[in-house]
Amino acid sequence: MVSLTVVGAIAGTVATLLFVCSALPMLIRARRTRDLSSYSPANLIIANVGNLAQTVYVISLPPGPIYLMHTFNIVVSGLMLLWWLRHHWLPNRRGTPPRPPNNEENDDDHPDHRGDRHRGPLARV
Numbered sequence: 001m002v003s004l005t006v007v008g009a010i011a012g013t014v015a016t017l018l019f020v021c022s023a024l025p026m027l028i029r030a031r032r033t034r035d036l037s038s039y040s041p042a043n044l045i046i047a048n049v050g051n052l053a054q055t056v057y058v059i060s061l062p063p064g065p066i067y068l069m070h071t072f073n074i075v076v077s078g079l080m081l082l083w084w085l086r087h088h089w090l091p092n093r094r095g096t097p098p099r100p101p102n103n104e105e106n107d108d109d110h111p112d113h114r115g116d117r118h119r120g121p122l123a124r125v
Contacts, residue, residue: 012065044081
């Protein structure tokens with residue numbers, strides 16, 4: 001019979017892999033587009049503070065998959081906060097305006113609204 005410790009280690013490893021796979025698309029998109037406008041700064045700060053507090057708990061546990069998952073969570077939360085600060089709060093070091101976000105809901109680019117800005121304020125009514 002398989003011990004509960006082995007089952008727990010397998011479950012922890014699978015959970016860690018799933019967490020990594022679920023977060024990678026978010027990280028890749030945030031890095032590629034630099035559009036973090038949909039992320040709440042309060043959430044990013046609270047997530048990082050929570051990770052720091054949970055570190056105290058995690059280091060009290062024996063080594064295992066939780067160490068990998070917690071380390072990954074710290075890195076992801078930290079990167080997202082740093083990228084948010086870099087692209088939304090800190091001034092651009094080159095003196096040029098930051099790259100605008102890729103906003104798919106821009107009314108001027110919508111096929112039904114193209115050219116409306118040239119027809120006057122009541123063109124969409």
